Every structure is written in structure tokens, then in C-alpha cells.
Amino acid sequence: MIESLDLSLVDWSRAQFALTAMYHWIFVPLTLGLAFIIAFMETIYVKTGNEEWKRITKFWMTLFGINFAIGIATGIILEFEFGTNWSNYSWFVGDIFGAPLAIEGIMAFFMESTFIAVMFFGWNKVSKKFHLLSTWLVAIGANLSALWILVANAWMQYPAGMHFNPDTARNEMLNFWEVLFSPVAVNKFLHTISQGFLIASVFVIGISAWYLLKKRHLLLAKRSIIIASVFGLLSSLFVAFTGDGSAVQVAQKQPMKLAALEGLYKGSEGAGLVVIGMPTPNKVYNDNKDPYLFSIEIPKMLSILGYHDKDAFVPGITDIIEGGYTYKNKNGDETIALPTAKKIEKGKLAIQALADYKTAKDSGNKEMMEYHKKILDENFEFFGYGYLKDPTKIIPNIPLVFYSFRVMVALGFLFILFFALVLYLILKNKLEGKRWLLRASIFMIPLAYLASQAGWIVAEVGRQPWVIQDILPTYAAVSSIGTGAVQVTFFLFFAIFTTLLIAELKIMFKQIKNGPKEGGN
Amino acid sequence: MIKDFFKKAFHLYYDGFKSMTVGKTLWAIIIIKLFILFFVLKLFFFPDLLKKNFKTDEERSNHVIEQLTKNK
Numbered sequence: 001m002i003e004s005l006d007l008s009l010v011d012w013s014r015a016q017f018a019l020t021a022m023y024h025w026i027f028v029p030l031t032l033g034l035a036f037i038i039a040f041m042e043t044i045y046v047k048t049g050n051e052e053w054k055r056i057t058k059f060w061m062t063l064f065g066i067n068f069a070i071g072i073a074t075g076i077i078l079e080f081e082f083g084t085n086w087s088n089y090s091w092f093v094g095d096i097f098g099a100p101l102a103i104e105g106i107m108a109f110f111m112e113s114t115f116i117a118v119m120f121f122g123w124n125k126v127s128k129k130f131h132l133l134s135t136w137l138v139a140i141g142a143n144l145s146a147l148w149i150l151v152a153n154a155w156m157q158y159p160a161g162m163h164f165n166p167d168t169a170r171n172e173m174l175n176f177w178e179v180l181f182s183p184v185a186v187n188k189f190l191h192t193i194s195q196g197f198l199i200a201s202v203f204v205i206g207i208s209a210w211y212l213l214k215k216r217h218l219l220l221a222k223r224s225i226i227i228a229s230v231f232g233l234l235s236s237l238f239v240a241f242t243g244d245g246s247a248v249q250v251a252q253k254q255p256m257k258l259a260a261l262e263g264l265y266k267g268s269e270g271a272g273l274v275v276i277g278m279p280t281p282n283k284v285y286n287d288n289k290d291p292y293l294f295s296i297e298i299p300k301m302l303s304i305l306g307y308h309d310k311d312a313f314v315p316g317i318t319d320i321i322e323g324g325y326t327y328k329n330k331n332g333d334e335t336i337a338l339p340t341a342k343k344i345e346k347g348k349l350a351i352q353a354l355a356d357y358k359t360a361k362d363s364g365n366k367e368m369m370e371y372h373k374k375i376l377d378e379n380f381e382f383f384g385y386g387y388l389k390d391p392t393k394i395i396p397n398i399p400l401v402f403y404s405f406r407v408m409v410a411l412g413f414l415f416i417l418f419f420a421l422v423l424y425l426i427l428k429n430k431l432e433g434k435r436w437l438l439r440a441s442i443f444m445i446p447l448a449y450l451a452s453q454a455g456w457i458v459a460e461v462g463r464q465p466w467v468i469q470d471i472l473p474t475y476a477a478v479s480s481i482g483t484g485a486v487q488v489t490f491f492l493f494f495a496i497f498t499t500l501l502i503a504e505l506k507i508m509f510k511q512i513k514n515g516p517k518e519g520g521n
Numbered sequence: 522m523i524k525d526f527f528k529k530a531f532h533l534y535y536d537g538f539k540s541m542t543v544g545k546t547l548w549a550i551i552i553i554k555l556f557i558l559f560f561v562l563k564l565f566f567f568p569d570l571l572k573k574n575f576k577t578d579e580e581r582s583n584h585v586i587e588q589l590t591k592n593k
Contacts, residue, residue: 062543065543065544065547066543066547069544069547069548069550069551070547070550072551073551073554073555073558076558077558077562080558080562080563080566080567081567083567083568083569083570083571083572084566084567084568084569084570087569087570087571087585088585088588088589090571091571091581091582091585092585092589117533117534117537118533120537120544121533121534121536121537121538122533122537125529125532125533125536126533166586167582168578168582169582169585169586169589170582351589351590352590354586354589354590355586355590358583358586358590476588476589479570480588481570485566488566489562489566489567492562492566496554496557500550500554503550507543507546507547511543
């Protein structure tokens with residue numbers, strides 16, 4: 001079945017999932033970050049009793065509500081797609097995906113849904129302190145909800161804490177804490193939520209800058225900018241810090257992703273990082289073409305980023321395909337990398353062992369079941385390689401990952417400078433005079449979203465062809481359904497999400513234009 | 522005491538919904554969206570294939586093993 005699968009089915013299914021996830025991710029990060037900004041503002045209100053802070057809090061809360069309402073349940077479509085388009089995958093991942101998602105559902109319902117009502121409706125119904133507590137719980141609850149889906153995603157990048165049961169064809173969780181606290185999961189969670197904080201900070205500064213340009217609601221704008229620039233500066237520094245952590249994790253667990261995002265074909269000790277460059281189109285991994293049409297490189301930087309060692313060896317695409325270099329395996333032992341062709345052989349052995357195990361089980365031959373299970377267990381870490389037609393199939397789309405990575409990093413550094421400059425000028429009371437910066441602040445809003453989406457492209461396209469790293473490629477995970485059905489739903493989603501986005505923008509713009517109900521200053 | 526709590530909770534939601542301005546539009550969007558998601562997309566376009574096509578977990582396992590091991 002898998003070899004005869006129409007590749008366009010895989011491509012359309014991937015495109016549909018990417019479309020849904022990317023649209024969903026337009027709504028989520030603003031919720032994650034704005035919830036905390038509102039909580040900071042309300043805390044100041046409760047501490048000082050200054051009514052102006054209450055008005056400021058309520059204004060941003062309205063925008064938070066719009067984003068929350070439009071974005072809510074857009075992620076549920078991803079779960080629909082698991083059951084229909086990715087049914088093999090859904091079954092195969094078993095409770096590893098189910099448990100975190102179930103916890104997410106319960107958390108989202110009890111924490112967000114309960115306290116969000118108090119947050120919006122409880123201003124004159126509950127005490128100030130209880131209202132403040134509710135606002136904080138909404139912020140914490142929203143971010144904890146994100147934890148579980150990110151844990152599930154991290155497990156796909158680095159499957160840990162499980163074993164494969166050949167009787168059920170499912171991966172079963174052996175150690176919940178190993179799944180929850182895998183270094184990839186911890187880093188991914190912190191990196192992702194902090195970029196949500198960054199987006200929300202840029203959002204608040206951008207809108208406040210518009211008020212300053214229009215000379216409206218000046219006190220609201222200035223106070224909001226102070227809060228958002230402090231939060232944004234800290235968040236952007238934390239994004240850079242956790243980004244560095246991500247690079248280390250990728251270098252260890254997904255070396256092909258690191259090689260692809262750098263366009264690195266031939267590995268070396270003390271590898272440099274290309275700051276600006278253009279990968280050579282149609283380059284084949286073992287030809288003699290220069291990997292870049294042009295490039296500007298920082299010497300040894302890739303080794304430092306990936307291994308925190310300026311002389312560390314960073315394997316390139318050719319090295320990973322041909323094997324033979326030394327790396328540290330999951331247990332921290334020095335190991336010689338196998339050629340991908342050898343991994344494909346082992347993967348085929350594992351798949352055959354699963355088939356033979358099933359046959360032995362059906363005929364009640366326990367001895368043969370044990371024999372084939374042993375082969376399966378010994379080769380399971382290469383299971384997914386058995387579906388690859390040739391070793392080059394492990395190379396992701398290099399130009400897309402290469403450019404997305406640079407967009408993400410360049411914008412990340414730009415935001416650090418932006419927040420620092422805005423904070424400095426607002427504290428010196430000079431921001432209003434810098435009209436170019438106020439205009440630039442508005443344009444920073446789409447750039448923040450661009451950086452965030454580029455980050456997801458690096459993470460998800462960079463790990464292709466794997467749905468679960470080394471264990472299951474996309475073409476084995478997809479359901480055998482008609483490509484036409486996937487195409488229809490792709491365009492349906494496109495229409496629905498675009499309508500929602502337009503609705504959000506229209507309502508949001510109207511509210512921003514109206515400003516806070518009782519006027520700022 | 523419990524009666525008082527539920528009364529307060531009821532009024533929190535009742536008065537809250539009643540005094541909403543932009544919230545009414547948002548609720549309309551949420552309801553239309555949920556209707557489209559669960560009563561159109563889920564029902565007509567996104568069946569859970571394994572649940573729909575097989576009665577037991579054993580049948581589902583066998584199907585997935587067959588899919589994963591055929592023509593490897």
C-alpha cells in the first residue's frame with residue numbers, strides 16, 4: 001500500500017495540516033502573551049488603586065477577548081485531521097499523544113473557561129483580589145494548555161519514554177515524566193511561549209504607537225508601551241536563550257535538520273555559520289557544486305551554537321547519508337554513525353519482523369513470536385527508514401528551511417534592539433517625537449507573526465520526511481483516502497480560516513479605532 | 522450557602538452576557554464556527570476512519586499492521 005500511495009495525497013495532506021496549524025498559530029501566541037500583559041496591568045491597578053490602570057486593563061482585555069473568541073477551537077480541526085488523514089499515525093502514537101491532549105482539554109476547560117468568565121464579567125461582582133487571581137489563572141491556564149500540545153510535538157521530534165507494542169501496533173508510554181521533561185519538550189515549550197510573549201508585546205506597542213501618532217489616548221499608550229517594552233525585551237532575550245537551547249537539541253537529536261537549515265553538505269570541525277547566503281539550486285548531496293551561490297560566514301559559529309564547543313564536528317548532509325562520523329548517542333556514548341543505507345536495511349528488517357510476528361501470533365507459534373519480537377526490538381529505532389526508497393529521502397527542503405531560519409533569527413535580533421530602543425525612549429519621554437519609530441512599530445506586528453511562522457517552518461519542514469523522528473515517515477503515516485477529498489477540505493479550511501481572520505481583523509480594528517470605553521487621557 | 526453561590530454564579534453569567542456589546546458578535550461567530558466545525562466538517566468530511574471502519578481495537582490494530590507492513 002505504502003509504495004503505491006499517490007505522493008500527491010501525502011503532499012495535500014501535509015499542506016492541509018500545515019495550513020490549519022499555521023492559521024491556528026496566528027491566534028494562539030497573542031492569547032499566550034496578552035494574557036500576561038493584562039495580568040501585569042491589573043496587578044498595578046490593584047496595587048495602586050489608580051482607575052486609569054483599570055481602563056487600560058479593560059481595553060487590552062477586550063482585544064484579548066476578540067482574539068480568544070475567534071481563535072478558540074481552531075485547533076480542534078487538527079484533531080479531526082489526525083483521525084481522517086493520518087489514521088495510521090494516530091493509532092501508532094497511541095496514548096503518548098492521547099494523554100497530553102486529554103490533559104490539555106481538561107485544563108483548558110476548567111482553568112481558562114471558568115476564570116475567563118470571572119475575568120470578563122466579574123469586575124463589579126467579585127473582589128478586586130479575586131478578579132486579579134482569575135486574570136492570572138487565565139494567563140497561567142492558557143500557557144499550561146499550550147504545554148501539553150507542545151509536549152506531544154516534542155515527542156514527535158524526539159520520541160522518548162515509550163516502547164512499541166507489536167500486538168497493538170501502538171507506542172505505549174513507559175515513563176510519563178520522561179515524555180514531559182524530555183529536554184526537547186522543555187526547550188520547545190519555553191521557546192514557543194516566550195515567542196508568544198514577544199508577539200503580544202509587539203502587538204501592544206504597535207497599537208499604542210498608532211495612538212501616539214494620532215495623538216489619542218496618550219496616557220494609555222505610554223503606560224502600555226512601558227509594560228510591553230519591558231516584557232518584550234525580557235521575552236526576546238529569553239527567546240534567544242531558548243533558541244540557543246533548541247540549536248543544541250537539534251544538533252544532538254536531529255542532525256539532518258541542523259545541516260539543512262545551514263545548507264551544510266560537507267561537515268567539519270569548527271564549522272562556520274552562514275549569516276547571509278543563497279544555497280545553490282538543484283544541488284545534489286554528493287556532487288561537486290559549491291553549496292552556496294554566495295555566502296557570508298561567521299567562523300566556528302555553527303559548532304558553538306550546536307555543541308557549545310568551537311571545535312566540535314558538525315556533520316553535513318553528505319556525512320549523515322554516508323555515515324562514519326562519531327557522535328554521542330542517546331545514552332551519551334561515543335558512537336560511529338551508520339550510513340543511511342544501513343539504517344534503511346535495519347528498518348526493513350524491523351518492518352518484516354513486525355509482519356512475521358503477526359503471522360506467528362496468528363498461527364499461535366510463541367517461539368517464533370519471541371524470535372521476531374527480538375529482531376523488531378533490536379531494529380525498532382530505525383523502523384521508519386524501512387519505508388525510504390533511497391537515502392536521499394531523508395533530506396528536507398533545504399532552501400525553505402535555510403531561508404526560514406534566517407528570517408526567524410534576523411527578526412529575533414531586530415526585536416531585541418526594537419524593545420530596548422522603545423523602552424529607552426519611552427523612559428526618557430522622547431518616543432512621541434520619533435515618528436519614524438512609531439510608524440515602524442506598527443509594521444513590527446506582522447513581522448513578529450512572520451518570525452513565529454518561520455520558526456515553525458524550521459521546526460516542522462526541517463524534520464521531514466519524519467512524522468515521528470526515525471520511526472515513521474509521512475508516507476507511512478497517511479491514511480489511504482482520495483486525494484480529491486483532501487483537496488476539497490484544504491480549500492474549505494482556507495475559506496473558513498480566511499473568513500475568521502478577516503472577521504478578527506475587522507472587529508479588532510473597530511475596537512482599536514474606538515479606543516477604551518471611558519477614554520484614556 | 523451553596524444556593525447563594527449558584528445564585529451569584531448565575532448572575533455573573535446572566536448579567537455579563539446581558540451587558541455585552543462586542544461580545545454578542547463574538548458569541549455569534551463562536552456559535553457559527555462550532556456549528557460548521559462539528560456539524561458540517563466533522564460529520565461530512567472528517568470521520569474517524571478507524572472507528573468508523575472497524576468495530577474492535579483488535580481489528581484496528583490488525584488493519585494498521587497490515588498497512589504498515591504491506592509492500593514495505
